Amino acid sequence: METENRDAGEYRIDAVATSFEVVRGVLELGTCGVRELAAHLDIPKSTVHVHLTTLEDLGYVINRQGTYQLSYRFLEIGGQVRHQAEIYQVTRDEIDELARETGHVATAGIEENGYRVMLFRTEPSGSVFNNAPTGEYTRMHWTSVGKALLATRSTEEVTSIVDRRGLPRATKRTITEREKLHEELETIREQGYAIEDEERVLGVKAVAVPIESDDDLPDAAISVAGPKHELDPDRVHEEVLPALRNVANVVELRARHY
Structure with a gap:
């Protein structure tokens, strides 16, 4: 669920921030499962799974039998x-x-x-x-x-x-x-x-x-x-x-x- 928090005079969408936190976590671990990533980020597994699934649907995360890694879409963007x-x-x-x-x-x-x-x-x-x-x-x-x-x-x-x-x-x-x-x-x-x-x-x-x-x-x-x-x-x-x-x-x- 998206929420907006007023921070330093600007709006912040928590869900977007969480998605990028998940991306950073996958980058730090290289490859990982939902449980491992949730523990690494100290975020509930259900939240991690939702964000990973969304990122996978968008093509930014690859899921190989429950093991996740970032896709080369980031290389394209960079x-x-x-x-x-x-x-x-x-x-x-x-x-x-x-x-x-x-x-x-x-x-x-x-x-x-x-x-x-x-x-x-x-x-x-x-x-x-x-x-x-x-x-x-x-x-x-x-x-x-x-x-x-x-x-x-x-x-x-x-x-x-x-x-x-x-x-x-x-x-x-x-x-x-x-x-x-x-x-x-x-x-x-x-x-x-x-x-x-x-x-x-x-x-x-x-x-x-x-x-x-x-x-x-x-x-x-x-x-x-x-x-x-x-x-x-x-x-x-x-x-x-x-x-x-x-x-x-x-x-x-x-x-x-x-």
């Missing part, structure tokens, strides 16, 4: 959303070239709702890396792309994001204090690039630079990431940063004339 994004159109070829030039994973990301969204990534043949999927939502302060994007925001905007999303720890090297985050963002503004030094995944280092875009495009940043021992300071400054800055310049130029 692919279309990304394809329609102008920033994706002007960065994808350059990110491919960046990966070939550096021999490491290259990514482009944006901020949405206080999270870093991986818009696009290219992993060159033979590279060894953690395979974070395209479209992944990640805490801003965990990644070089996220910090590069935060550094383009005002102190008030950064504070708002931290208030909403917090500063949870991913590794022992993650920044978890507001003062330290603001200090690092000021350093990023001065030097023009951000470093992720095992702050999200131990052993992984990344370097990112922001993309300056017109008001019509969302703020974006691009990065190169790989094993920490392969991205020593000399290589970062002599090879990786020049490559990143060159791509950023090309993308900015293409964005202005897209």
Whole structure:
């Protein structure tokens, strides 16, 4: 049954919220039965079953003899959303070239709702890396792309994001204090690039630079990431940063004339 609750001046349909909670639960479990999902979400089995059945009828959930998983309809939707994004159109070829030039994973990301969204990534043949999927939502302060994007925001905007999303720890090297985050963002503004030094995944280092875009495009940043021992300071400054800055310049130029 649909209900409408007044929340912060806007209407909220509880049934829709529950359906997305069910979708998220299936995603987290991979495959699951009704009982397992109900326990995972702490929702009555009857409620879970109704939402799963509806999602199955709509083609967003696959039911294989009582075991449920998400369908590739979500891939279709995500692919279309990304394809329609102008920033994706002007960065994808350059990110491919960046990966070939550096021999490491290259990514482009944006901020949405206080999270870093991986818009696009290219992993060159033979590279060894953690395979974070395209479209992944990640805490801003965990990644070089996220910090590069935060550094383009005002102190008030950064504070708002931290208030909403917090500063949870991913590794022992993650920044978890507001003062330290603001200090690092000021350093990023001065030097023009951000470093992720095992702050999200131990052993992984990344370097990112922001993309300056017109008001019509969302703020974006691009990065190169790989094993920490392969991205020593000399290589970062002599090879990786020049490559990143060159791509950023090309993308900015293409964005202005897209």
